[in-house]
Amino acid sequence: MDLILTGLPVRDAVRTSILSKKWRYKWVSIPDIYFEEDCLMKDESKPDHVNDVDQVLSHHVGPICKFSCLCYVPTGSHFDRWIDILSMNGIKKLILEMMLFEEYYDVSPSVFNCQQLCHLELIYCILEVPPTFKGFHNLSVLVLTEVSISAEAIAFLISKCPLLETLKLLTKTCPAFHIHAPNLRYLELDGDFHFLSIGSCPHLTNMSLDYWFRLGYSGYTYLEGSDFLQFIECSLAIERLALRGTVLEFLCDGSIPKKLSATYDHLKCLEFEIRVNSDEILVILCILRSAPNLEELKIRYFTVAKTRFDLSEEYGEFWGAVTQFDCLLSHLRTVEIFGLAMLLDLEFIGCILSNAPVLETMKVYTNENVKNEDVPRLLDELMHFQRASTAEIKYMGHCYI
Known part of the structure; x- marks a missing residue:
């Protein structure tokens, strides 16, 4: 009886008092x-x-x-x-x-x-x-x-x-953040930080950063992209890393190293939101080169303009012509793509397919604004990429983010 009452909202628990004399005062001790x-x-x-x-x-x-x-x-x-x-x-x-x-x-x-x-x-x-x-x-x-x-x-x-x-910590009112928590395992930050630093967190394995900012806006942020990279680099035991919002754009504000200063052997899952921007791709390549044991990858294409839903190639040079994909994803097994909308997006996906020898499944969700008649062309282009594995590509329909 106590277990049943504990699982009920308090109003429903109180109402049970009318069902039986034995139950009349049961709720007062839940x-x-x-x-x-x-x-x-x-x-x-x-x-x-x-x-x-x-x-x-x-x-x-x-x-x-x-x-x-x-x-x-x-x-x-x-x-x-x-x-x-x-x-x-x-x-x-x-x-x-x-x-x-x-x-x-x-x-x-x-x-x-x-x-x-x-x-x-x-x-x-x-x-x-x-x-x-x-x-x-x-x-x-x-x-x-x-x-x-x-x-x-x-x-x-x-x-x-x-x-x-x-x-x-999900707030817009804390401008600076320094953490020293020896037993911390999960950290989620969402805000407009001017300063970020991390002390001793040897057990930190799961980190999510959701950051929104406007470059060049005086007084809005004093944090530099290199500071953000250093913040990530202090978490060597990390197993799951999520970079959302405009984090990647922010990391591009400064020099982007080819690799991080340390190898992230424990990183198994990487999730990020990205625009069609070669500089942002460079940040992702930097992280991928530093995570040799990555098993799971989640990509969310960040949409801001109507041109994003156009299937023509006139809006930009394929990023593959600008950068060189040199990451061997030897342990990557699952990939999820959210918000696919342009042929331009496919180049990065194609590079993943050709460099992931043990990939098992790739799930693809198109952006909700992609017209139904345009979906077959996107999928046809995707199916023609060379693959290093027998990975199954599953189209999951539109995603609504």
Whole structure:
């Protein structure tokens, strides 16, 4: 019974009290409390559901292991009250999407009293770390989405989480980022950073970088492409690397080495978003030359112009005539191509096919704007490329990104 109640949203769990006298008070001791997003909506026609959270927490008996609440509230005092209660009930997993009316919630300092936290996820808020903070000594997962936090605060917070394994920082308000987390295994960054550096993270195996910027825009970014490469090069144990947004374009802002300064023997999976741009191809070649054991490759073609959906060759010289593909992909087994739209895109794909002797499968998704009558020509060109293996090429239809 307890297992069933734990798997239900809290409203449904409370409703079970009318089904049986034995069940009447079962819900008051469930350790996991989840308020669904539609439970507390920003809708004046609905009653004030904030009281529902108050009632559940005030009647609860025993420890609260997990608490998740995604809602709108009129004032931050509601969240303050809930966090105070949770901090005294041994909370281990806390997820709060804190939407006030027209502003971010300034997180109560009481959250730092939740010493048993293993998982903390905050969305849409302001977070200030008190200088007296002693640390989250059990925290292994930290997710900050659209959280306003200073560079000093995030560095201090991370330094006080010795068991941190997963870090997701998705924000546009943290201009600088330095990380020193000896146990970190997964890192996801999405923002407009002026400065990036990485200290000792010997166990970091999975990294995703999603970065948006405008070159030449004064005051917008002070980070150079070479700095970004150095940031990647500090993660020698990396097994999965994803480069999204305008990361590749950014890396082209400066000299591009033929290879990285070290060989990434552990890198098994590489994912990137790319424009039809020879400079961006050079960055990819640089990484491929430095990853001899790559097994999985995911390519997402980044579309910004209508000309991209044209099948003619007049929009640019084939990148293969500009650069030389000299990467032997000896261990590559699977490739996924998303957003294929131009014949120009095929040259890189052809080079992969001719240099991957153990390739098993290549899945191809065309851009949603490609006309159905143009698809056969794209596929026909693709099928005519020389292959170093008996790889199966599968057309999966349009992708909608």
